[in-house]
Amino acid sequence: MNIPDTEAKRIVVIGGGFGGIRLISKLKNAGFQLVLLDKNNYHTFQPLLYQVATAGLEPGSIAYPLRKMFLNHPNFYFRVAEVEQVMPEQKTIETNIGSLSYDYLVIATGSTTNYFGIDGMEKVAMPMKSVNEALDLRSVMLQMFERALLTNDEMERRRLMNFVIVGAGPTGVELAGALSELKSHVLPKDYPDLDMKLMEVRLIEAGSRVLAGMSESSSRKARRYLEKMGVKVMLNTFVKQYDGHIVTTNHEEFYAGKLIWAAGVRGNVPEGFPVEVIRGGRLRTDEYSRVKGFDSVFALGDVAFMETDAHPNGHPQVAPVAIQQGSHLAENLKCQAKGQALLPFVYKDKGSMATVGKNKAVVDFYKFQFGGFLGWWVWMFVHLMSLVGFRNKVVTLMNWVWNYINYEHGVRLITRPIKYRKTVPAEK
């Protein structure tokens, strides 16, 4: 990998997500050699992926080159690599670009879509965890309408225009909201010869409410918003099967052109750890983020399962946890280097928020709950400020203002290969 050996202790960080980048920026000039590995050369701001999928934003607005992020970091090295195996005994990792030894290893590999072992779901459902998956979703969605134009079969047309989102967490809710905004404001103009009343957006949730991670009142409000916008919210419903045409739930069967899977995630645990340290697909850590039984291996964020008295079942798999754990671990590594005592991690839960549509968002902020116009502006402000890089902030803000004024989703580009089958015979 051509990482020079130096006097400094080498910290290898796997994953340039929220936790990984926070840790590295906090460790600047702390006297360590920092090596960041990621399978992409950019950081992805996942909370806004759904806007890339729904043609509201360009990938470049929410993705930020990792090299650019850490310009002028002394003794910092980045490599595009996929980790194949961790060998904690040898303090070495195996990757597709060779192996590398470490003094400390930080696993910040995040999470991946969890299909809960539903047979074949992986092949037919569309996930949305990466920029490329969001771009695929955008292209496929637009292609459904192009194809709906070509058929004279009413059922087929309904099927093509019927979108099902599984999982009513923030991603599912935000996606459902954005799709129904497309339905009411953008697509009718683009497809005057399609009857948009045929388009349906269903949101399926196994639990008894949407946004289960938020307060009861925010859940109710979000559900009201969704239903007012025409989203069909199906609670206490779980998908048993989807063959690419028909969705089978515990209640009913219906046609769907696309099924978008936002129902859950599991930690991206690399190979090389014994089963005892893996729980719920995550790495069990102590409150110092140390992977149980491996003193020089740490885990952060979605991939970490940290049991504390406050969170006996681990922490929620959300960005703030990863960010706070990244900062905290940075401090602890500095303490350790100075021979000072380590401090246990305590999660400061400021609350959470989700947006359903224009002027429609729900916010839990500590004890306060609010929504509507104010919630929406707070949501926008917080997300804008969290974006990495001034350029991305400006471009995103510009797009939002633009879309707000014009009810637009400007980048309706099908940039992925289009698959068609011949439909109707020759006319005229």
Added chain:
Amino acid sequence: MNIPDTEAKRIVVIGGGFGGIRLISKLKNAGFQLVLLDKNNYHTFQPLLYQVATAGLEPGSIAYPLRKMFLNHPNFYFRVAEVEQVMPEQKTIETNIGSLSYDYLVIATGSTTNYFGIDGMEKVAMPMKSVNEALDLRSVMLQMFERALLTNDEMERRRLMNFVIVGAGPTGVELAGALSELKSHVLPKDYPDLDMKLMEVRLIEAGSRVLAGMSESSSRKARRYLEKMGVKVMLNTFVKQYDGHIVTTNHEEFYAGKLIWAAGVRGNVPEGFPVEVIRGGRLRTDEYSRVKGFDSVFALGDVAFMETDAHPNGHPQVAPVAIQQGSHLAENLKCQAKGQALLPFVYKDKGSMATVGKNKAVVDFYKFQFGGFLGWWVWMFVHLMSLVGFRNKVVTLMNWVWNYINYEHGVRLITRPIKYRKTVPAEK
């Protein structure tokens, strides 16, 4: 295809490039039924593709959804389709989504990369005629540097960092300029552990000067700019072979990690026309844009070979010709409908321009030639104004200002799959 039959005569336009979109916008409310077919759902502003390839712009800044472009056009239909066959006798076309009859057919399919039958070149060289090709080029280029980091073999590293551009037309010149700007301003910061002196940009041209389509003085100036920026300009040189590693020209052999092919184009002539009407890979038309021998078939822009006294060897394959022919044909179709006499096409050549780098451009404007700072600003203004859509203008301007101030190319994202081979063994 579900295009309704109406009283109005049906004009089918193949291709949403400069010629096609101009024709359609000029025919709004002219009483025709307009059907536009394109293999993409967007128009591509090709003159700025090279900035997408060099991470200066996002695709969404230079691509514009065709449906959005023609909102509220009465009796207008767009379909994403690939034309497989034209049957002029039956006044019908065959496409991948079915067949369609026409009263008038306008072929505005533009041009495709021409490898001049050099054996295997198509497989190893990278073209840059579409958004997807530009994105591929961006990803591959950045991957070369990621890979160069991994090898200890000096020759291999040189090879990976050696870019060869074949063809010194505007695209080749602008690409070479942008690459050497990346070399001097962006890449050294991104890759501090790579010796950027190893990076070479070669521009190979079979003719005796760069920008052969422009004035002698502009050619000389552009060449001086390129050489000052460190581009190795190789004139009177033609590539005989490239195996993915070694370029063989009529003079020498050298290593190259990537060869970008901008050496020429040929018309995208659809199947179904006799050889007599094809010349230089283009469709021969009279001065009314009618394809020779087919009164109801017209050809525009790059795909058309219109012989006039002023242009006995056809017109240059540049945007202004396509745009002017589009406008002109629209007028003639209106005349024809009114039973008025048709007017022959006359190309108004206002000149042309190319940019090499910051404050370095060359402009031929009628009899005037100028360059440098002024030329650069004129180039930027003209291209900005030609972009379709206010949003694209604003986003592009913002990026340009940003890149100008910061010597930046913000979107250095590898969004295409990365292929690595293991290189160095384990260290430390």
